[in-house]
Amino acid sequence: MLLDFHRLGWWRWVLLAIVIAVSAFLLLPIIFIATLSFGSSQWLIFPPPSWTTRWYGELFADPRWLAAAFNSLKIGLIVTVLSVLIGLAASFSLVRGKFRGRETLKALFLTPMILPVVVLAVALYAFFLRLGINGTVTGFVIAHLLVALPFSILALTNALEGFDKSVEDAAVLCGAHPLEAKLRVTLPAIAPGLFSAAIFSFLTSWDEVVLAIFMASPTLQTLPVRIWSTLRQDLTPVIASASTVLVAVTIILMLLVALVRKGMKS
Amino acid sequence: MTTPFLEIRGIRKEYGPVVAVHDVNLEVDRGELITFLGPSGSGKSTTLYILAGFEEPTRGDILLDGETLLATPSHRRNIGMVFQRYTLFPHLSVGENIAFPLRVRRWSKADIDARVRRMLELVRLNGYEDRKPAMMSGGQQQRVALARALAYDPPILLMDEPLSALDKKLREEIQHEIRRIHHETEVTILYVTHDQDEALRLSDRIAVFSQGCIDQVGTGPQLYAEPATRFVAEFIGDSDFLSCDLVGSNGTTADIRLGDDLVVSGVPLHGRPGERARGALLLRPERMDLSRQAGPDKTGLPVQISDITFLGSNIHVAAATGWGETVSVRLPFGHQSISGLSRGDTVWLRFDPGAAHVFT
Numbered sequence: 335m336l337l338d339f340h341r342l343g344w345w346r347w348v349l350l351a352i353v354i355a356v357s358a359f360l361l362l363p364i365i366f367i368a369t370l371s372f373g374s375s376q377w378l379i380f381p382p383p384s385w386t387t388r389w390y391g392e393l394f395a396d397p398r399w400l401a402a403a404f405n406s407l408k409i410g411l412i413v414t415v416l417s418v419l420i421g422l423a424a425s426f427s428l429v430r431g432k433f434r435g436r437e438t439l440k441a442l443f444l445t446p447m448i449l450p451v452v453v454l455a456v457a458l459y460a461f462f463l464r465l466g467i468n469g470t471v472t473g474f475v476i477a478h479l480l481v482a483l484p485f486s487i488l489a490l491t492n493a494l495e496g497f498d499k500s501v502e503d504a505a506v507l508c509g510a511h512p513l514e515a516k517l518r519v520t521l522p523a524i525a526p527g528l529f530s531a532a533i534f535s536f537l538t539s540w541d542e543v544v545l546a547i548f549m550a551s552p553t554l555q556t557l558p559v560r561i562w563s564t565l566r567q568d569l570t571p572v573i574a575s576a577s578t579v580l581v582a583v584t585i586i587l588m589l590l591v592a593l594v595r596k597g598m599k600s
Numbered sequence: 601m602t603t604p605f606l607e608i609r610g611i612r613k614e615y616g617p618v619v620a621v622h623d624v625n626l627e628v629d630r631g632e633l634i635t636f637l638g639p640s641g642s643g644k645s646t647t648l649y650i651l652a653g654f655e656e657p658t659r660g661d662i663l664l665d666g667e668t669l670l671a672t673p674s675h676r677r678n679i680g681m682v683f684q685r686y687t688l689f690p691h692l693s694v695g696e697n698i699a700f701p702l703r704v705r706r707w708s709k710a711d712i713d714a715r716v717r718r719m720l721e722l723v724r725l726n727g728y729e730d731r732k733p734a735m736m737s738g739g740q741q742q743r744v745a746l747a748r749a750l751a752y753d754p755p756i757l758l759m760d761e762p763l764s765a766l767d768k769k770l771r772e773e774i775q776h777e778i779r780r781i782h783h784e785t786e787v788t789i790l791y792v793t794h795d796q797d798e799a800l801r802l803s804d805r806i807a808v809f810s811q812g813c814i815d816q817v818g819t820g821p822q823l824y825a826e827p828a829t830r831f832v833a834e835f836i837g838d839s840d841f842l843s844c845d846l847v848g849s850n851g852t853t854a855d856i857r858l859g860d861d862l863v864v865s866g867v868p869l870h871g872r873p874g875e876r877a878r879g880a881l882l883l884r885p886e887r888m889d890l891s892r893q894a895g896p897d898k899t900g901l902p903v904q905i906s907d908i909t910f911l912g913s914n915i916h917v918a919a920a921t922g923w924g925e926t927v928s929v930r931l932p933f934g935h936q937s938i939s940g941l942s943r944g945d946t947v948w949l950r951f952d953p954g955a956a957h958v959f960t
Contacts, residue, residue: 498686500685500687501687501688501689501690503652503654503674503683503687504683504687504689504745504748505689506674507675507677507679507680507681507749508675508704509676509705510675510700510701511675512674512675515675518700522689522691
């Protein structure tokens with residue numbers, strides 16, 4: 335290959351430097367916050383004078399933090415289930431359906447991805463005021479479902495398009511009811527797509543903060559909202575440890591997705 | 601009159617303004633292997649999909665043992681099918697794939713195990729039950745698909761160009777297997793293909809599809825010797841066509857004029873005899889002879905040799921008529937009439953009028 339790495343001469347050292355710089359730019363804030371969460375300084379001095387797990391102790395001892403984490407988990411899981419179910423139904427009709435405006439509808443389903451979240455948040459806030467569901471789990475779930483669905487639909491339409499319908503037809507001719515064929519043949523065959531849809535839906539809700547701030551009430555907060563509001567009141571290393579927990583969950587789930595995709599290829 | 605085993609009666613299928621199947625009528629006997637032969641877009645696959653229940657006909661009916669099949673949804677038709685593409689369930693092993701239709705039918709575990717073993721034996725894949733489909737070759741996958749489709753003893757097996765993705769050698773091997781399995785199981789097979797060799801090799805009878813209709817149904821030799829339409833004549837075997845004038849007819853045979861002055865009588869006629877109509881004379885390459893003299897008894901048409909090709913047991917002679925059409929004659933190696941001939945020579949083309957056909 336013309337652009338083979340080993341034939342680039344001294345250019346490869348320039349490329350290497352750029353890679354390191356970009357990686358550092360992306361990773362340093364995370365490493366920084368994780369380091370601080372284990373630092374002993376109450377004033378977040380860097381580098382930390384000594385190491386401690388005291389802030390994690392405080393984090394897990396504080397019922398308000400635990401409640402926020404539990405809310406995030408609960409809302410995230412409900413959003414995940416709904417997003418996959420609705421996404422699956424939408425994807426089946428988008429991929430298998432024969433109707434006018436199919437392509438337009440597909441594009442429409444993806445608009446929450448490109449719409450500024452704050453615009454969506456203001457609109458939902460005004461709308462939910464009338465319905466009286468601001469500050470409720472229902473409000474949170476609907477808001478997060480809106481931004482999670484595009485990811486779910488994208489993952490599932492891709493998976494369904496890559497699945498040969500003849501395989502499902504074969505199951506039907508074997509005697510399986512069309513619904514049974516979908517459950518026992520089509521869904522297992524697109525399992526990696528379902529998994530991606532679920533993880534991305536969960537993560538979208540898990541670290542979403544803009545919609546959450548609009549939806550939150552003093553009694554119902556998610557983890558990112560709790561971090562945000564604590565930050566405005568006082569600066570404590572507990573925020574760093576909460577952020578680290580948030581990031582750790584995200585990274586673990588992303589690694590899972592990568593592992594499943596790799597497993598499918600081999 | 602006895603009820604036919606399977607009857608396709610006046611099937612028509614429209615997709616909006618497009619008519620995929622015009623009017624298909626066919627009777628199939630129990631235990632028959634019948635191929636639907638035709639080019640793509642001739643309606644053969646659509647007809648098969650209507651039988652499977654994946655498409656609904658706009659008009660017409662399908663009767664199995666005298667009862668309509670159209671009211672039954674696909675999954676209750678108890679029909680087996682092998683598809684053009686590989687359709688094994690990717691997450692199940694070979695054994696589980698074959699067991700799938702039996703599990704759906706709530707067979708007992710012992711019965712399922714015994715049947716799976718027997719089906720693997722039938723397609724000669726013993727010992728493969730734990731393999732995943734992705735680890736098998738295309739030919740093996742289609743054999744497993746065949747085993748899965750036959751596991752529940754369906755009265756009818758549909759095959760939609762199952763071998764088109766395989767190479768020639770493997771294809772012939774599996775064609776042989778299909779013949780054997782057909783004899784062993786006595787299942788009725790409807791087989792779609794666009795490959796005339798495949799159709800001739802496999803079938804008891806062939807239904808030739810053209811533009812949404814069946815042009816003719818018959819055994820290979822019947823279609824070859826007595827083609828009903830010009831399309832069938834062109835599709836089955838090699839053929840030469842010469843344009844001619846119809847000068848007389850009694851309805852079943854015609855008198856035709858080739859070129860300016862050669863009149864041939866008693867050629868079997870297909871189509872309507874019109875006044876002074878033009879026709880196409882069908883000649884089979886191996887049913888013609890070349891001679892240095894114009895014979896008194898048989899017909900003889902002067903042609904000029906344009907090419908001679910030696911092909912082992914056969915010699916192909918291409919020759920041009922006086923008005924510029926070409927015919928290709930196949931002669932056995934060592935045939936006396938060919939010796940000493942070379943390009944540019946003029947010879948007389950002879951054929952038996954009774955074995956030729958004229959189409960209007």
